[in-house]
Amino acid sequence: MKGMSKIVHISWINPSQNVDRYPKVLDGMKIDHRIQRPAAELFFVATQAEAEELKARMEQHIPRKSYTALDEENKPLGHVVSEPEISILDIP
Secondary structure, X not given: OOOOEEEEEEXXXXXXXXXXXXXXXXXXXXXXXXXXXXXXXXEEEOOHHHHHHHHHHHHHHOOOEEEEEEOOOOOEEEEEEEEOEEEEEEEO
């Protein structure tokens, strides 16, 4: 890839989750490169506008799930974590 890439990063708590489970997210999008990991995915796109559109589609089509954090005795810690976390990264 030449120049500056825009990367949309999505992270998951549940390792069985991935963007492919939500086909409307990627429908018609031009993805230059994709890296998949059990708890995260990286989508490389050419422009800021493409990154913003991809992030918006993820936010629209992927339902957010919330979990209560538990201690070692399975007692609630009083705070909630959620997935997915979605961000746009600039990598030279």
